[in-house]
Amino acid sequence: MSVDLLVRDAYIYVDREWEIESGWIAIKDGRIQALGKSGDEPVSARVISANGRLVTPGLINAHHHMYQNLTRSYAPVTNGTLFQWLTGLYPLWANIDEESVYLSTYIAMTELLMGGCTTSMDHMYVHPKPFLIDAQFRAARDIGFRFYATRGSMTRSVENGGLPPASVVQTEDEILADSVRLVEKYHDAKPGSMGRVALAPCSLFSVTENIMVESAQLAEKYDLRLHTHLAEDPQEDEYCAEVYKCTPVEYFERVGWATPRSWVAHFIYPNDEEIGRLAHAGVCTTQCPCSNMLIGGGSADVMGLRRRGMRVGLGCDGSASTDHASMWLEARTALLLGRYRNGPNSMSARDVLDVATRGGAACLGWEDEIGHLRPGACADLVIWQMSDVALAGAHSDPVESWLRCGPAVAGTTIVNGKPLVENTQPVMSQLSSVLREHAKHARRIQCFEV
Template sequence: MSAASEVPVRNVELLVRDADLLVVDGEREIRGGWVAVTGGRVTAVGTAGNEPEADTTVSAAGRLVTPGLVNTHHHIYQNLTRSYAPAVNGTLFDWLTTLYPLWAALDEEAAYVSAYVGMAELLMGGCTTSSDHLYVHPRPRLVDAEIRAARDIGFRFHATRGSMTRSVEDGGLPPKSVTQSIDEVLADSERLIKAHHDPEPGALIRVALAPCSPFSVTREVMTATAELAERHDVRLHTHLAEDHDEDTYCLETYGCRPVEYFEDCGWMSDRTWVAHCIYPNDAELRRLADAGVGVAHCPSSNMLIGGGTARVREMRELGLPVGIGCDGSASTDHASLWMETRGALLLGRYRGGPGAMTARDALDMATRGSARCLGRADEIGHLRPGACADLVVWDLHEIALAGALTDPVEAWLRCGPARAWTTVVAGRVLVDRGEPVLPGLRDALRDHGRVARRMQGIDG
C-alpha cells in the first residue's frame, strides 16, 4: 500500500476511486488514485489495487480528481441583476451607480434565493468553499438569509458582513438607501459573529467582517471593524487598490494612497485578505507581503470592466497568499471557479510570457492559495489525510479531450470547457453526474426569476 495508507482503512463511508489522476496537493499526484472519506474528513489516499471497502463508491474512471476549489471573493446577490443592459459597458464607478438603486430592493427572500442559486452554480463549477461579500443592507438580516441557504445546501460558506456608511450625501458613491450608520454596522457585525461564526475545525459556516471600500465607508468604520475582528478573532476583507478612481478619491479625501490608508486604519495584518489589489506600487506590494495580507485575484471581472489586472506572479514570488475569486455576478456574470482559474492561467501567461503561469500554478491558487486567504490552509485546498473531504471529479467531453494524452492537469484548463461531474463537500455528494443534488433548487430558481424581474422592473 502507499505510505499514506499502510494501516488498513476501515469504516469508509465514501470512496472515490480509479481517477485518471488524483491531485492530492501541489506536491503529490497519484495515477489511478483513490480517496477514502469518513466523518467528513479524508482518511486515506492511495493507488489502484489497494482500495478499501466503502459504504458508497464513486467512479472517477478516466477523470481528473482535485481538491475542491475555493472562492475568495464574490457578491452572490448580484446574480439577480446579471448582464443588466444599462450597466454592462461603463467604468467601475458608472456600473456601481447604475446598479445601486436596483440593489436597494434587496430583502431576505432575495438574499436567500440568490444565495441558493449562486451556491448551486458554484458547486457545478467545482467550488466547495466560498466567501461572499454582502455589503448592501437596505433591510436587516440579509446575511442570515444567505447563511440559511448555505446550511440548507450543506455548502462550506464564509459569510462576510459588508458595510457602507458613506453615501453620496456624505461624499461617497452609494445612495443613502443602501448605507447604514456605524452603530448599526458594528452592532450587527457582532450579532452575526455570535449567532453564526463557528471557529471549530471543519466548520461549514464562518463569519468575517468586510467594510466595502475606501470610498463607501469612513475611517472610523475601518478602524472600529479591525478592532472588532481582533476582539472576536475573525478575519477581515475589503476591496483595495481596484481602480485609478480609487487612488484619486483616497488622495483627495484622506491625503494618501489606498494602501497607506488601509495600513493607517489597522488592516495591515495576516488576518486580512483583499479583493483585486491591482494598483499597489512596488513598495506597497512589499509591505502587503511582509504583513501576510492575502489577495483575491478576479480575472474575468477585471477584464470585463477593463480596469487592469493584478500582478499575480510578483505577488506569489513575494510570498503573498493569492487566491481566486469570481467577484460579482453582475460584473463577471457567472460563478464558475473553473472559468476563473482558466482566466488566471491565460492572464498570467499574457502578462509574463509562457513560463509565467502553468495550469498547476493556477490550480494551486484556486485551492491552497485561496485556502490561505481564508485562514484555512490546514484543512481545505488539499486532500491529505485529515483534510476536510471537499473534492471534485472533473468531466470534459471526450471530443474536447481527444489527443490530450500526456498531462491531465494541463488538459483540464487548456481543453475545456470542464464541469464538475461529482462535487463532494464534507463527505456529502452535492453534484452527481454533472447535476446538483439539491431538493430545493427548482423552487429557488422559480422564486429567483420572480425576484429578479421585480428588481429589474420587468413585467411578467
C-alpha cells in the first residue's frame, strides 16, 4: 500500500474508547486510509513524525462570529451585559463590507487552525452589505479550510422592538431570497465536502416569528441544518414573556424548530422539563465557556445536558466577546468550568475532547466523516505541541496532560489531507498582507484614523 502522507510515532486518540499508544496514520486522497501500531507502516510520499506527541481529530468549532475580530477588546463595551454589549457594537458592525469580511474570515480561520480546529461554522447575521457570506467562502477556499456557513439574519431593528439599528437588518423577502441563492451556489452535501450552508436567524429578540417558521420550512425543502441562539441570557426570558407570552424554549418549539435539524448556541437558562423535551426532539447545543464567562452570563452544564441525552459541542463564539479563536483554550476552560461546577469527578479531559470533536460533528450533522480518525474519515487531524518545560513530569496520560498542562498549540494541523500549519506556523504565504489590510479595516470600523 502506498499513501500520500504518513503521520508516525504518535499517541493517537482515534475516537471514543480507541487510542493507539505508539502508532501511525496513513492518509490518501484526503481520507484516513488506515491506522496501526508502530512497526508496520506503509510506504508514503511524505512522512511527518509526531515524535511521540498526542494526535487527535481536528477540533470542531460549532459556534462563531468571525467578523467580530474586527472589534476585539473594544474598550467601551468590555464590561457590559450581553444586551449592553450588543447595542454598543451594532453601530460599528454596520460598517463591515465584503472586503472586511473576507479579511476577518481569513484571520479567524488561520487562528482556528493554530488552535487545532479543522472545521468551523460561522454565524454571519449582520448584513449591512450584500455578498458577505460569499466573501467567507472565498477565504475558506483560499486557505483550504473546511467551512460550514450559516446564513444568519435579523429583521427587528430598534424601530420595531429589537436591539440592532435599521442599517444591519433586512426584510424577510431579502433574507429568504439570499438564503436560497447561497444554498444553491455553495451548499455541498456530498461526502468530503469542504463547504456547507445552514439557516440561522439570529435570535428570538432580533427576528420575526414568520422568518423562524419560513426558515424551518426552507430547511425541510433543501434538507438543511438550522441554528440560532437560545436561552442565553435572563433578559431573553423577559423579552420573550413580554412579546411572545411564553419562554424562549416554548417559542422555539412553537415555530417548528424542535427537530433533529437544529442546534443552538449557549442554552444556559432552560428549565429541567425544557431540557428533556429538546433532548428528546434531537436538538443539539453548543457551549461557549470563555465568552459566557467574560460577559458574566453563566454557562451551560455540559455533563448535565449529556446525561439528559443532549449532544453538546464546543464553540469559540464571537471574537469580540471571547476575543480569541483557540479551541484548545475553550476546551481547557470547559474542563475547568465543569469541574468547578460539579466536582473533580464530573468531567475528564476525554469528556471534553469528545465534546470538541464528536459533539461538534453532531451539531453540524456530520458525524460520519469528521470528529474522529476511523478509516474512511476525512483526514482532519492535529499533532499537538507543548514546551518540554510545560510537560516536565507528565508521563502517565497524554490526553489528560493535553488539557491539564499547557498551553498547547497545534504543531501540525492537517485538513483534507493537507498540512495548513507546520512547526506551529500557518503555511499561507499571503498572511502578512492580510494582517496589514485587516488592521486598516479594523481601525476604520472602530472609527480610528487610518
